[in-house]
Amino acid sequence: VRRVILSAVLVIIAVAFQLTLANRLALPGGGQPDLVLLVVIGLALSGGPAAGALTGFAAGLCLDLAPPGSPLLGEYALVLCLIGYGCGLLRPVVGRPARVGPVLLACGIIAAAAGEALAAALTMALSPGSVSLAAARQLLPAAVLADAVAGVVVLPLVVLAARLADGPVPVPDAAKPTPAAIRERQQASAEGAVARPGGKPRRGPRLRGSHVPGDGWIGRAQQSGAVPAPRAPGGAPWLRAGSRASWIGAEAAAAGSAGAPRRSVPPVRLRLGRGRPGGPVPPPRPARRAALPRISFSAASTGRTGLGRARPLTPSAGHAGGLPVSGRLRRPRGAALRGGYAGGSAQRSASASGEQAGGFAASGQAHRTRPALARAGRPVRLRSRRRDGLVGGGPPPPGRRVFRRPATPRFRARLRRRRRPGSYRGGAVARLRMSRRPWMPRWVGRLRRDRASGWRGTRQTGGS
Amino acid sequence: MLLGVLLAIALGLIAVSYTGGSSSVVRSLRTTAGSVFGGLERAASAVTGSGSSGQVAALQRQVIQLRSELSQARLSRSDYAQLRRLLQLAGKGGYRIEAANVIAIGQGGQQTVTVDAGRADGIRPQETVIDGQGLVGEVISVSAQTATVQLGTDSGTVVGVRLAPSGDVGWVTGQGPGGSGPGLLRLQVLNTSARLSQGEQLVTTASVNDRPYVPGVPVGVISKVVTNGAGLTPVALVRPYADYATLAVVGIVVARPHHNPRYSVLPPSPSARPTPTVTVTVTPGASPGATPTLTPGG
Numbered sequence: 001v002r003r004v005i006l007s008a009v010l011v012i013i014a015v016a017f018q019l020t021l022a023n024r025l026a027l028p029g030g031g032q033p034d035l036v037l038l039v040v041i042g043l044a045l046s047g048g049p050a051a052g053a054l055t056g057f058a059a060g061l062c063l064d065l066a067p068p069g070s071p072l073l074g075e076y077a078l079v080l081c082l083i084g085y086g087c088g089l090l091r092p093v094v095g096r097p098a099r100v101g102p103v104l105l106a107c108g109i110i111a112a113a114a115g116e117a118l119a120a121a122l123t124m125a126l127s128p129g130s131v132s133l134a135a136a137r138q139l140l141p142a143a144v145l146a147d148a149v150a151g152v153v154v155l156p157l158v159v160l161a162a163r164l165a166d167g168p169v170p171v172p173d174a175a176k177p178t179p180a181a182i183r184e185r186q187q188a189s190a191e192g193a194v195a196r197p198g199g200k201p202r203r204g205p206r207l208r209g210s211h212v213p214g215d216g217w218i219g220r221a222q223q224s225g226a227v228p229a230p231r232a233p234g235g236a237p238w239l240r241a242g243s244r245a246s247w248i249g250a251e252a253a254a255a256g257s258a259g260a261p262r263r264s265v266p267p268v269r270l271r272l273g274r275g276r277p278g279g280p281v282p283p284p285r286p287a288r289r290a291a292l293p294r295i296s297f298s299a300a301s302t303g304r305t306g307l308g309r310a311r312p313l314t315p316s317a318g319h320a321g322g323l324p325v326s327g328r329l330r331r332p333r334g335a336a337l338r339g340g341y342a343g344g345s346a347q348r349s350a351s352a353s354g355e356q357a358g359g360f361a362a363s364g365q366a367h368r369t370r371p372a373l374a375r376a377g378r379p380v381r382l383r384s385r386r387r388d389g390l391v392g393g394g395p396p397p398p399g400r401r402v403f404r405r406p407a408t409p410r411f412r413a414r415l416r417r418r419r420r421p422g423s424y425r426g427g428a429v430a431r432l433r434m435s436r437r438p439w440m441p442r443w444v445g446r447l448r449r450d451r452a453s454g455w456r457g458t459r460q461t462g463g464s
Numbered sequence: 465m466l467l468g469v470l471l472a473i474a475l476g477l478i479a480v481s482y483t484g485g486s487s488s489v490v491r492s493l494r495t496t497a498g499s500v501f502g503g504l505e506r507a508a509s510a511v512t513g514s515g516s517s518g519q520v521a522a523l524q525r526q527v528i529q530l531r532s533e534l535s536q537a538r539l540s541r542s543d544y545a546q547l548r549r550l551l552q553l554a555g556k557g558g559y560r561i562e563a564a565n566v567i568a569i570g571q572g573g574q575q576t577v578t579v580d581a582g583r584a585d586g587i588r589p590q591e592t593v594i595d596g597q598g599l600v601g602e603v604i605s606v607s608a609q610t611a612t613v614q615l616g617t618d619s620g621t622v623v624g625v626r627l628a629p630s631g632d633v634g635w636v637t638g639q640g641p642g643g644s645g646p647g648l649l650r651l652q653v654l655n656t657s658a659r660l661s662q663g664e665q666l667v668t669t670a671s672v673n674d675r676p677y678v679p680g681v682p683v684g685v686i687s688k689v690v691t692n693g694a695g696l697t698p699v700a701l702v703r704p705y706a707d708y709a710t711l712a713v714v715g716i717v718v719a720r721p722h723h724n725p726r727y728s729v730l731p732p733s734p735s736a737r738p739t740p741t742v743t744v745t746v747t748p749g750a751s752p753g754a755t756p757t758l759t760p761g762g
Contacts, residue, residue, distance in 0.1 A: 015501070016508040019578070023569035026709050030641065034571075050466045057470040064477075065497030067505065067605075068568060068576035068612040073490050074477025076571070081470045123572055126478065130574055130619045131640050139641060 003051070006165040007043050010158060011059040014039040015066055022150075031142025033150035036063055037115045040080050041087050041108050041151075042158025046098040046166075049088030056084025072126055079122055083115040097163045100156045108155040112147035116140055498607030506580050506609065509567035546713040549596025554715055557680050557725040561594070561715030562587060567610070575618035575638060577601075579714060582609040590676040592668075592717040597731075598682035598705030599623065599668060600714050611716070616683070617647055617708055625651065625683050628665035628727050632658045636666065636683060636702055647709070649684060649702040660689045660698045665730050678717050680725035705731070 014035045022035050040059050044052025060077030064070045087107070094104045120136045131139075481490050547563060554561045564581035581587050583606050593600040593613045601615040614621055619640040626633055634653035653660065664686045670679035684704040691699045 012504070016504045018571065019568035020505050020509045023571060053467045053470050057474065062501070063571055065494055066501030067498045067578040067607060067610050068570040069494060070572060071574055072478050073481040073493070074474040077477065078471065078474035081467065081474055085467045119572060126482065135641055
């Protein structure tokens with residue numbers, strides 16, 4: 001919410017100053033800095049594609065509407081929306097939170113140049129004659145230069161403000177590794193969690209139910225929760241959106257120590273998708289399938305759960321990924337896990353039977369430590385759309401070919417269709433995203449609840 | 465997905481405003497945004513000090529009452545000078561004007577500005593906008609507190625003009641940003657046998673019902689002749705009198721003059737002024753000590 005307010009304030013200030021001040025500047029060459037463009041670029045670089053597109057659209061619409069306005073409504077909205085989206089895609093380049101530095105400036109200036117060119121092209125296409133080609137060719141470099149000069153000042157300010165609005169990154173474990181955490185991490189790493197080659201502890205990746213506070217998550221155990229008890233092997237993982245205490249891919253280090261004293265459970269390093277060049281270890285390619293690895297979790301059984309019915313605490317469904325409960329893999333009923341890793345202990349499982357299946361099923365089971373809340377009993381099927389990678393997988397098995405190309409994994413959580421009338425809308429499709437959407441207010445998440453499972457993960461892996 | 469939706473909306477808006485520029489949805493959007501952003505721009509403009517919006521309202525009262533009190537108003541010196549020239553021009557032509565400050569300048573290709581006078585000040589669309597030197601443009605849209613002016617340099621502007629000495633009729637169009645020669649207008653004359661020459665002055669001719677352009681406003685002076693005669697439409701580039709780079713105080717002509725001022729508002733033409741030529745006359749039979757007589761001629 002703070003992010004939304006910040007974006008709105010910055011955009012309105014930028015529009016006002018753009019029209020009253022910046023366009024008045026008579027710089028040599030006729031170029032004028034486009035403050036709105038720069039602000040959109042800065043917000044998108046630190047906010048991601050969706051936030052960037054939305055911010056850009058809103059800012060462009062303001063610019064179109066504010067007097068004197070542009071003759072064609074939507075012209076700048078189109079340009080800035082595209083630029084915002086593109087800059088959002090560049091977010092991994094500048095880091096997260098965005099680092100102020102030459103990379104940021106370079107990205108910003110390139111984007112500004114692209115934006116100016118796009119705006120000029122659109123103007124020429126839509127209202128031919130208003131700007132001649134020669135004039136555009138003469139004005140464009142000057143405008144880009146002015147943008148570059150202004151961007152040196154504006155971009156860092158916007159990015160810093162966005163960082164302030166986002167608040168501190170809530171990863172205490174990765175930020176300050178205690179000896180115990182390091183030990184656990186090492187153990188987790190040995191169990192199959194992905195370690196970063198550089199050895200530098202980074203933020204633990206999490207697939208997390210994000211906008212709804214009650215959502216479960218993938219890849220991280222609850223901090224305050226007890227170490228979940230392992231369950232008999234073979235169950236299919238439960239992925240439950242909205243139930244407070246279900247998760248997948250919980251702490252791998254807790255594996256062998258079900259009876260261990262309670263402690264805060266450090267995050268498991270989960271990975272989704274392929275690694276980036278120079279980044280963490282990329283996942284292996286599935287043995288059989290030429291297709292990209294896919295993951296789908298299916299609910300074990302729908303009969304056992306009912307909507308709104310609080311169920312007693314049973315470890316009926318354990319982790320997917322976290323607990324190396326068993327070394328065995330099993331294809332869950334329904335849409336099985338295909339061609340991907342699920343679970344931090346997948347490494348160990350991999351050798352068991354995953355390869356025959358062209359991948360792995362979840363190695364553990366989703367676990368529920370509390371009666372689920374209002375959304376209990378919604379089996380959710382997580383299905384990848386394409387290019388999905390590991391969930392909590394391990395380093396690639398030796399001899400496997402690895403991908404070098406970065407990819408954006410996309411997940412889709414699908415409610416399993418049920419026959420029982422009135423229980424909920426079956427077949428709704430929810431998207432799993434890899435990116436957080438901090439700008440989305442909470443009530444939007446609530447609205448989306450019946451579509452279930454706003455699971456999202458953060459990027460990258462961690463580990464040391 | 466989100467991107468797709470947003471792009472679709474943007475394209476839809478473009479399409480709506482492209483086909484029917486006066487769709488009611490678009491108009492109401494613009495009106496709302498105009499009142500919101502117009503106020504914002506007035507405030508921002510006052511903060512940035514580029515205009516003095518609050519003072520103009522007070523000034524207008526003073527202008528109507530007593531011109532001599534102008535100097536007491538706390539106008540910046542340049543604004544004061546511009547306003548004085550504006551009033552002189554308006555007085556010469558018999559135009560009744562509403563003074564306003566330029567508070568915002570358009571973005572991108574089109575050449576438009578926003579001024580801080582609107583419907584509340586009696587401004588209506590299609591009124592002529594002038595400054596102390598000459599024609600600035602035309603009011604194209606009006607909100608409650610602000611109005612949008614399309615400048616003469618916009619490529620969509622067409623102004624009917626009359627050449628000062630010859631009386632030839634033609635029209636000038638803007639060339640957009642950074643056309644051939646920054647800020648120059650393009651003149652075309654109807655009479656194909658007309659001979660254009662550098663330094664000729666242009667005034668507006670009367671539009672139908674004097675809208676959007678009242679007659680007699682100085683437009684500019686021919687700075688370069690492109691084609692001349694020989695069966696072709698004579699074309700020339702015109703340097704406008706108004707300084708579009710430093711627009712600050714403008715006047716919107718709210719009532720047309722009672723009679724056509726014709727060329728009376730024009731500044732003295734450089735070519736019409738008699739150039740002094742020096743003739744040295746030496747009488748052969750005169751005494752050597754006689755002083756040569758200087759005879760101004762021309």
